[in-house]
Amino acid sequence: MxxxxxxxxxxxxxxxxxxxxxxxxxxxxxxxxxxxxxxxxxxxxxxxxxxxxxxxxxxxxxxxxxxxxxxxxxxxxxxxxxxxxxxxxxxxxxxxxxxxxxxxxxxxxxxxxxxxxxxxSISPFLPRVILEGLYLTYRSLFILLELMGNLLRALRIRGGLSPKRYIKNISNFTSGIGLLLIRGFDLSERLYGVMQVRGYSGKIAEEEGKRKLxxxxxxxxxxxxxxxxxxxxxxxxxxxxxxxxxxxxxxxxxxxxxxxxxxxxxxxxxxxxxx
Amino acid sequence: MSHIHIPDGVLPIWLVVIGWIATAVILYLCIRRVRNVQLGRKIPLIGIVSAIMIVGMTLEIVPIAYHINMSVIAGIVLGPALGFISVFIVDLMIAMFGHGGFTVVGLNTLVVGTEAVIGFYLFHALLGLLSSSKTSAGLSAALATMLSLIISTSLMIGIVYVSQVNPQKILHVDKESFIGKVFSLGPHRENEKHEMQDKKIDIETFAKTVLFFGVFGWILEAVITGFVIRYVSRVRPDLILSEVT
Known part of the structure; x- marks a missing residue:
């Protein structure tokens, strides 16, 4: 998808x-x-x-x-x-x-x-933690998808995904996911730092929704x-x-x-x- | 396979409502538990782990209709409370892609959240038992994933059983309607219809289908989780062994 x-x-x-x-x-x-x-x-x-x-x-x-x-x-x-x-x-x-x-x-x-x-639009019905989690998941998703694409390309170029070497392929691919996880953590820490510099105080600004029909x-x-x-x-x-x-x-x-x-x-x- | 992929309108309303209420109560307890933690720092972490779970869930293995959940990884990394919150976020977001029914988000969170919570506790219990082994983190994670998936899949089959989802009864498909009259290959006569309606849900067939396809997925997910956690434990052990919530 x-x-x-x-x-x-x-x-x-x-x-x-x-x-x-x-x-x-x-x-x-x-x-x-x-x-x-x-x-x-x-x-x-x-x-x-x-x-x-x-x-x-x-x-x-x-x-x-x-x-x-x-x-x-x-x-x-x-x-x-x-x-x-x-x-x-x-x-x-x-x-x-x-x-x-x-x-x-x-x-x-x-x-x-x-x-x-x-x-x-659904923010009035959700707790703050979940709402912010939704925003940040959405933000992280696109960065991760790009990282994933780069990772797969790098694995293919370096022969990390070769035909008929299933165990080796799984090992390389999962190490890649591990790397993705670690890079994701680093990214989250950097994101947190940037948010703090920009005045993050525990609340993400919401888009003003149009309410009138x-x-x-x-x-x-x-x-x-x-x-x-x-x-x-x-x-x-x-x-x-x-x-x-x-x-x-x-x-x-x-x-x-x-x-x-x-x-x-x-x-x-x-x-x-x-x- | 533990993710409930039953479409909207098939499970009875009472079960869907119970699922939402139970999820809301558990979420409330989780939020209360993490109230004293520095949430500002944890929320970006929830975002990253949830995003990784979504990426995993959108990669389906078509022949066995399976996708990896990575919920045990979320449980191990975030801890049980934040892991459960992360699972809810993931279920809500993937429901927006039409992945699983929107009404079953509550039940899905309960099932997949069970994986994250049980996975966390099993991982730490097994890590204590296998601490002398070199590959203890990976092996513990793989075993914890396997056991959590068995438990969560059983829970999912249990939910379907409790719901008494006999599509014949739940859907009340009317064979006398236009399409029924013209195209139905099934029984038409009144006595046959009653006979069919009295038949209990074929939970055995459902369980067999789910378990047959599921076992390949469990092994795959356990292997992936094991390798991922082994890699993380070697490179950044603080991520999986730090204080979790």
Whole structure:
């Protein structure tokens, strides 16, 4: 999983979802997650997944890359799905679709909202130690990923990772992780020193979050509410299942409309060309 | 394999809530325990260790659906209280990538946090027993990792058992819906449906699947942890044998 690219997507995007307030995007994600928890109908889940896919298209970010990032949890959900196999594919498919939908909802939030903004929005609910730990983990993550990349390159160049020498490879690789750990500690001490010099007194400044409902915030909130009402309808009203196929068709229309809108209203094309 | 990769909406709500409450209580106790420590210095350390855990967790070994947790390393380096806090931070952050359900963050923290806490105590107990050996730190860490993973995986299987996750019952998948009518390969008749619903969760199959794939992962993680701790103990022994919280 490329964490660096997720951060790049969150900070460089200019779509409607990128412009919306982090708080309302989080609320919308909570609505979508609640609907995934509520519903057990395969058609409804499939429709939610397609609607989320249409949101991915609207973000104007690389579609397949985001779908593949969000498909990662399916590898592990398959294990649980296998254990519930009962000559019937619907239940395993429902489990895997639940995992895919939840992951895609979270990934959409993360690729359209920088991590610090997410942390700021949830800060009232978390103790200070955890909040600061979240910020510093996020900060350290990118440095470590770079160190890891350099380490692997150095190991390959110096013959530390050779074919068919498994024990030696493991020994070299784990020594590399040990080195990474030690460099990480040194880094943390240096980071602490820098923070102290800059006036760190046990509190990291938070980004001022936008709290008022703006024009851009209406879309994610409306989307979340729509998904939640569909799930509630499917759960509470038995007759709703008769309309499942229409819901699926509607979600396919959503995907087509999003693709059409992004393709024919690509206002950023010229900007990319200039770069 | 101890990480719960069950998606949102499969485990019963009461279990998810209990998981969050238990995690909140333990976190409160951990924060109280570290209150007197110089936290300003420890927080960057939590950040680094958590980041290393996230890097480890995002490198999946696809054929056996396993990823290393490095939680025992976190426990050994940070100590039980800060190790548990670090595990919570990691679980919260990876849930944002969609790795494991968001609702199961509480339960995941309990399971992976158990690894960190038990790993710490086992490591120090084994280090005391094997102190004469040259490779005692590495060996102690490897054995501690193996035992902690066995315990945490058992805890995870126990959680699934307690939840009575019979997807048939929990999900209430309606076979009379459109998709059920058209595509279902399973039983349709009413008596068959009841028969299937009365069937208990196949915990045996689940446990066998998890343990079969898990054992390769445990060995791998124990070897990695052992080598890493051996290296750190040679280069910077103060990091693993200093005062921890």
């Amino acid at each position: 490329d964490i660096g690219i997720i951060d790049y997507f969150a900070n460089s995007g200019k779509s409607l979802l990128h412009r919306a307030s982090p708080l309302y995007k989080i609320i919308s994600t909570v609505f979508v997650l609640s609907s995934i928890v509520i519903t057990n109908d395969l058609i409804v889940l499939l429709s939610i997944y397609l609607m989320l896919a249409s949101l991915v298209i609207l973000t104007r970010l690389p579609f397949l890359k985001i779908i593949s990032i969000a498909a990662y949890p399916a590898i592990f959900a398959v294990l649980f799905a296998i254990s519930s196999w009962n000559e019937d594919w619907i239940i395993p498919a429902t489990i895997i679709l639940k995992a895919l939908c939840a992951a895609l909802a979270m990934v959409i939030l993360i690729v359209t909202t920088p991590y610090p903004s997410v942390f700021s 703006g024009q851009e915030d209406i879309f994610p909130i409306a989307f979340g509410l729509f998904i939640l009402s569909v799930s509630l309808g499917a759960r509470l009203e038995d007759d709703f299942k008769l309309y499942g196929i229409y819901l699926l068709n509607l979600s396919i229309v959503f995907v087509c409309c999003s693709a059409y809108y992004v393709y024919f209203h690509n206002t950023t094309r010229g900007v990319f060309w200039k770069r």
